[in-house]
Amino acid sequence: AQKVTQAQTEISVVEKEDVTLDCVYETRDTTYYLFWYKQPPSGELVFLIRRNSFDEQNEISGRYSWNFQKSTSSFNFTITASQVVDSAVYFCALSVTGRRALTFGSGTRLQVQP
Amino acid sequence: GAVVSQHPSRVICKSGTSVKIECRSLDFQATTMFWYRQFPKQSLMLMATSNEGSKATYEQGVEKDKFLINHASLTLSTLTVTSAHPEDSSFYICSARGWGGGEKLFFGSGTQLSVL
Numbered sequence: 001a002q003k004v005t006q007a008q009t010e011i012s013v014v015e016k017e018d019v020t021l022d023c024v025y026e027t028r029d030t031t032y033y034l035f036w037y038k039q040p041p042s043g044e045l046v047f048l049i050r051r052n053s054f055d056e057q058n059e060i061s062g063r064y065s066w067n068f069q070k071s072t073s074s075f076n077f078t079i080t081a082s083q084v085v086d087s088a089v090y091f092c093a094l095s096v097t098g099r100r101a102l103t104f105g106s107g108t109r110l111q112v113q114p
Numbered sequence: 115g116a117v118v119s120q121h122p123s124r125v126i127c128k129s130g131t132s133v134k135i136e137c138r139s140l141d142f143q144a145t146t147m148f149w150y151r152q153f154p155k156q157s158l159m160l161m162a163t164s165n166e167g168s169k170a171t172y173e174q175g176v177e178k179d180k181f182l183i184n185h186a187s188l189t190l191s192t193l194t195v196t197s198a199h200p201e202d203s204s205f206y207i208c209s210a211r212g213w214g215g216g217e218k219l220f221f222g223s224g225t226q227l228s229v230l
Binding site: 037042043044045047050091100101102103104105106107109 | 157163211219221
């Protein structure tokens with residue numbers, strides 16, 4: 001079985017602060033995919049990144065960066081210089097080859113105060 | 115633009131009525147559709163997986179007679195909540211998986227169901 005843990009239920013920061021959202025996953029599969037999604041108050045899921053288990057390179061996209069470490073089964077997400085528009089719930093998710101549905105973490109609610 | 119269209123975005127109905135939610139893949143063929151349910155301030159939980167032309171596979175604890183899923187074509191899947199009750203009030207979101215220039219996985223925009 002797969003499991004995704006997002007230990008941070010809610011984080012509140014002031015605009016321009018950096019913030020890191022933690023994600024720890026569990027799976028016995030050697031081939032898997034990790035995802036991050038943003039869910040604003042409107043409810044739709046906004047895709048942020050997908051990373052496969054064979055690619056441990058960290059990735060940066062604008063103010064967003066991701067740190068994938070297989071040794072600790074973590075896939076953390078950092079927002080640099082946070083903005084009010086970053087306020088949302090962020091979900092980390094996992095899928096494996098034999099089960100393409102995503103297993104979601106419980107989500108982290110990020111509030112960025114002006 | 116959206117590659118997976120989900121309708122309606124919001125529905126309010128009386129207890130005992132049935133509600134149908136549609137999920138369409140717009141520019142790719144969705145061989146697999148997933149239906150998730152999300153209660154307020156909670157995570158998304160998979161309800162069922164459907165492959166085009168075959169019966170849906172339901173997750174443990176999900177009543178297949180209550181949540182009817184049809185995936186009759188490669189671009190359309192429907193979820194019908196039969197005899198809805200207030201406890202069925204939730205946010206339902208579909209996801210479509212297909213191929214075309216690599217694997218594709220997209221989510222619909224979700225449907226907020228409120229049963230009075």
